[in-house]
Amino acid sequence: MxxxxxxxxxxxxxxxxxxxxxxxxxxxxxxxxxxxxxxxVETKSLDTLYQEALKEGGTVVYYAGGDTAEQNDDTKAAFEKKFPGMKLEVVTDYSKVHDGRLEYQMATDNVVADVVQLQTLNDFTYWKKQGKLLEYKPAAWDKIYKDFKDPDGAWVGGYVLAFGNVVNSKALGSIPEPKTGQDLLNPELKGKMISTYPNDDDAVLFWYKQMIDKHGWGWMENLMKQDPKFVRGTQEPGDKVAAGDYAVTLGTAGLLDASAESHLAIPEKDGFVAWAQRMAILKDAKHPAGAKLFENWLLDKETQENNIFQWSVRTDVTPAGVKPIWEYKNANMKEFVDFMEDRAEVERFKAQIRLFVGDVQGASSAGERGLTPTTRQPQ
Known part of the structure; x- marks a missing residue:
């Protein structure tokens, strides 16, 4: 050529x-x-996973972040009804207590928890780096919102919680429903508000930080003149408002149905706090088959539609009357994740808040659970 x-x-x-x-x-x-x-991604059916869990022994130990020992009894009942012969041992405690307990269990090679689900989001990124979590992608993986799952499967969101002002319309009477930080300074609300100690719960702390970042420390000074009641845990404020003992909580979860007498007043201008409660299976779990069954059941569409208090983590499940949580830009989900990761900033802000509300007073609302609890019963 x-x-x-x-x-x-x-x-x-x-x-x-x-x-x-x-x-x-x-x-x-x-x-x-x-x-x-x-x-x-998991391809086995719930029934197949169920049979494997039964062969393993039929037990799952579930460490859940929360405020009272009985707070997850509904989850236990629903799981055990769905899967006869299975036992879900639920231990509910403050997330910041559970993480210390889990660190102790890991350090002493005595891990008793199988599945953990906590508000302390930073723990999951740390434990992943330490190789303490089992990488696993439940069957619903592709339906989980992109920011609610670790790309490697180390953790996944179980459900979404949102903290803000929970109000009781009957207790408010003619007082306008407070949706902003400035609304809370209405003199008519003096003595009618209750709050978790912000220096006892990082999500509540972040809600206060949003208010102060926007309205200044003068807002906090004026809020304290309203004589808010401070307690431990977020369950009591919600219960007290639902009962009408107080008109408003500050930084607590509530019903999304605005027609309910007690409900979350989702703000349009000020921010609130929302996050996907992260869930993971521990690498040293004694019941990995049971743990996988629990994760797949919790993330199943039927469960997310019927057993979730506020928002689902699934993109195909949205509560009536509200938008998907990721469409609320003022929910500050990414900002809360960043806040939780910056522990030095958390402690700096917590020290400042303490000057206003004082040291945390009272016994834990969850009870003292010891080092290696495996049931809901407080020790």
């Missing part, structure tokens, strides 16, 4: 095309290899 400028150009183009195709093929193989190394 006689080479001319024309034939040489054609040859170079053909060679380039072959090289590009080869590179693409190699890249696809590399991508597939990387994907193959990752954790596959």
């Amino acid at each position: 006689k080479f001319t400028k024309k034939t040489m150009a054609a040859s170079l183009l053909a060679l380039t095309a072959v090289t590009v195709l080869a590179a693409c093929s190699t890249a696809k193989k590399d991508d597939k290899a990387a994907s193959d190394k990752g954790v596959a």
